[in-house]
Amino acid sequence: MSEGVRASPVVPLGPGPARGAAPGARVYARVGPELFRDLRASAYRKIVLQVPAGLTRDFAKLGEEIREATGARVVHVARACFGACDPPSPREAPGAEAIVTLGHAPIPNMPLALPTYFVEMRTSEGDVERMAEAVEKAGLPKHLGIVSSVQHLDILPRFRDALSRRSFETYVGEGDRRLAYPGQALGCNYTTAESIAEKSEGVLFLGTGLFHPLGLAFAVDRPVWALDPLQVEISPPLDRDRMVAKRLMTIARAMDAKRWGVLASSFGGQDRRGMALSLVEKARAKGRSAEILLFDRLDPRDLMGRDLDAYVCTACPRIALDDAESYDRPMLTAPEFLSAIGERPLTPYRFDTFH
Numbered sequence: 001m002s003e004g005v006r007a008s009p010v011v012p013l014g015p016g017p018a019r020g021a022a023p024g025a026r027v028y029a030r031v032g033p034e035l036f037r038d039l040r041a042s043a044y045r046k047i048v049l050q051v052p053a054g055l056t057r058d059f060a061k062l063g064e065e066i067r068e069a070t071g072a073r074v075v076h077v078a079r080a081c082f083g084a085c086d087p088p089s090p091r092e093a094p095g096a097e098a099i100v101t102l103g104h105a106p107i108p109n110m111p112l113a114l115p116t117y118f119v120e121m122r123t124s125e126g127d128v129e130r131m132a133e134a135v136e137k138a139g140l141p142k143h144l145g146i147v148s149s150v151q152h153l154d155i156l157p158r159f160r161d162a163l164s165r166r167s168f169e170t171y172v173g174e175g176d177r178r179l180a181y182p183g184q185a186l187g188c189n190y191t192t193a194e195s196i197a198e199k200s201e202g203v204l205f206l207g208t209g210l211f212h213p214l215g216l217a218f219a220v221d222r223p224v225w226a227l228d229p230l231q232v233e234i235s236p237p238l239d240r241d242r243m244v245a246k247r248l249m250t251i252a253r254a255m256d257a258k259r260w261g262v263l264a265s266s267f268g269g270q271d272r273r274g275m276a277l278s279l280v281e282k283a284r285a286k287g288r289s290a291e292i293l294l295f296d297r298l299d300p301r302d303l304m305g306r307d308l309d310a311y312v313c314t315a316c317p318r319i320a321l322d323d324a325e326s327y328d329r330p331m332l333t334a335p336e337f338l339s340a341i342g343e344r345p346l347t348p349y350r351f352d353t354f355h
Ligand code: SF4
Pocket: 082, 083, 084, 085, 086, 186, 187, 188, 189, 269, 270, 315, 316, 317, 318, 354
């Protein structure tokens, strides 16, 4: 590498200043001249490009642009990328001197093995007056917490102003050290919503898809609406009671489990092996057996045929919540596991916030 890992930036994007990212992180709103300039200045010989599902269509064109702008070799990681938590490791991309990763904000408290260029793919598109009108027409409560995908954070201040002109009181939470920005949604950490839940009668998510509304509904006991800023469409709140009831049934199925598999990932931002060890001890203290199973990206086929009754996943909490049906045994999050072995009450339901 021609240049050492650079100091962390503090980039004034979004509704508030970014928290200092991990050493080695650089943050960009979009792919463009600033990114190319900085990559060129470091004279990397080999760069690894990571593109999440949804943006893969243009991966070759993007690689070509980086190659032309920097003169570096560009290699692509093919495995699916779900978050900023699983950057390519030096073993996965031998000889790469830097990572360019698209669609995610950095996770400030996650160490980085290589200089990493986060391109957040921001957009400031969205007619905030129409959006505020849609919120009013849909009859959302006047005391409203707002959380946004990183892509739409830039319109948050204008949107709040538009809502305030319609007599809404809006709240944007700070979030903890796993989040780069106030108001940011991350699938494993909704502390931006949790911190303002008390004064909010409901939470409005800005962005597309159901991934974040589902996570938010587990994390905060408030109705959660979703607003697509480009289509200006509001989705009705999810049925939290039904979602939680389904999880309680899964916990109940695991209560008699004698043999537990404790799943632990080696991905940089999913690694809670310390927690895995402590869960093993707790299971054994309750007279159950427990073994740690290590992986990087979990494939349900890897768990087949094992002499186990249930699993607890210490990696991404969304594996248990969103993909439970892919596994042939109950798959619990860490707080759910504690309920299953009688270490904590079943209710209130607790989301497995990854701090
Ligand atoms: S742990 Fe899961 S939810 Fe959190 S950033 Fe990684 S993939 Fe997303």
